[in-house]
Amino acid sequence: MGKSSTSGSNGAKKAPEKKTPEKKAQENRQPAKKPAADDKAFRTDLLRRMLLIRRVEEKAAQMYGLRKIGGFCHLYIGQEAVAVGAVAALDLEHDYVFTAYRDHGHALACGMDAKVMMAELYGKAAGCSRGKGGSMHLFDAERHMLGGNGIVGAHIPVATGAALKIRYKKENGVVLCFFGDGAIHQGSFHESLNLAKIWNLPIVYICENNQYGMGTDFRRVSAVTDFSKMGVSYDIPGSQMDGMDVLEVHGAVKDAVERAREEHQPSFIEAVTYRYKGHSMSDPATYRTKEELAEYKNQDPILILKAKLLEAKQLSNEEFDEIDAECKQISNDAARFAEDSPQPAVETLYEDVLV
Ligand SMILES: Cc1ncc(C[n+]2csc(CCOP(=O)(O)OP(=O)(O)O)c2C)c(N)n1
Ligand SMILES: [Mg+2]
Numbered sequence: 001m002g003k004s005s006t007s008g009s010n011g012a013k014k015a016p017e018k019k020t021p022e023k024k025a026q027e028n029r030q031p032a033k034k035p036a037a038d039d040k041a042f043r044t045d046l047l048r049r050m051l052l053i054r055r056v057e058e059k060a061a062q063m064y065g066l067r068k069i070g071g072f073c074h075l076y077i078g079q080e081a082v083a084v085g086a087v088a089a090l091d092l093e094h095d096y097v098f099t100a101y102r103d104h105g106h107a108l109a110c111g112m113d114a115k116v117m118m119a120e121l122y123g124k125a126a127g128c129s130r131g132k133g134g135s136m137h138l139f140d141a142e143r144h145m146l147g148g149n150g151i152v153g154a155h156i157p158v159a160t161g162a163a164l165k166i167r168y169k170k171e172n173g174v175v176l177c178f179f180g181d182g183a184i185h186q187g188s189f190h191e192s193l194n195l196a197k198i199w200n201l202p203i204v205y206i207c208e209n210n211q212y213g214m215g216t217d218f219r220r221v222s223a224v225t226d227f228s229k230m231g232v233s234y235d236i237p238g239s240q241m242d243g244m245d246v247l248e249v250h251g252a253v254k255d256a257v258e259r260a261r262e263e264h265q266p267s268f269i270e271a272v273t274y275r276y277k278g279h280s281m282s283d284p285a286t287y288r289t290k291e292e293l294a295e296y297k298n299q300d301p302i303l304i305l306k307a308k309l310l311e312a313k314q315l316s317n318e319e320f321d322e323i324d325a326e327c328k329q330i331s332n333d334a335a336r337f338a339e340d341s342p343q344p345a346v347e348t349l350y351e352d353v354l355v
Contacts, residue, residue, distance in 0.1 A: 040314040046088060046246050050080040050302050051327045053105045056114050059331035060121055064281050069121045073135045076105035078276035081301035082208050083109040085249030086176055089257045094173035096144045098159035100180060101136035103148040110145040118334035124341040131344045153186030160192040163201035174260040175203040182213025184230060193234040202260035205268045210275045215287040231268035243273030244299040
């Protein structure tokens, strides 16, 4: 979060500014800019953002269980460090984010209001896509979060097109394109990488390798299991990062974003991560062992950062509990808001539909 000053230019103390919800949302829009990775405020902000995603998704799961939310719902729990660390490397005035259907974390990391997101899951008119998109189609043009896409790999050429627009209009932006290990074998991925290279596009492709595409272990369907090599055929540099460590994610993505912005060169990064829940709400995830899940939960991204902050004396257990309570409150308020919001009017059925 941006730091606010309590003293005016003449040095006189000003009363702390009362924050309206709009002001809070505005602050949330911009991740802390160019911070030192060991900066306390920046690290605490990363922690808060990951906790918010975790608590909002837990609430969404609960509401799905109560049949308040229908349709598909793919939870991001376990993968929070990837979206949060990566998006914090962006300047969302100029940069853009694209992702697939497991998109709640990316939307919140971009600063989407949890109430608006939850209303979309409920299919309510106050949702970001006016209740017509649902969980897989979160979209926030103002914050440059351009979806949310239910077709595996389909958004990769769209993201590449956004990077082409940046080059064509001689803008200063960068595109982050997130997708899963299941998308990496789609033709759209390979065609996009080739174009990004020949056109020198400012885009960073981030493969969130959460080990599974639905119930299939990625090793069963991948000729190459070290995805950091995936860009080699297109002369695009690749690297691998620990997707459970938000600071590592942030550092790697920041370098790639700089390279894209300054040199107009694409990059590819594999984030090794894990989803704690099943593929979607109806998947009991019996294709993996309890031991495997426990092993990854031992590297929980929130607990890793918490431990680092405690060790550096940048956070106390009480402060952690306070942030957590705040995130739970935001999640409860979001569900209440969604619950109380009206359904879209029948007359709006054909609005916003492209034929
Ligand atoms: C083109 C296409 N083929 C198949 C599907 C069905 N499908 C939905 S999710 C999924 C698995 C994708 O896995 P991955 O890319 O690893 O993403 P994750 O769910 O792990 O985030 C598949 C095959 C689809 N939505 N689109
Ligand atoms: Mg996957």
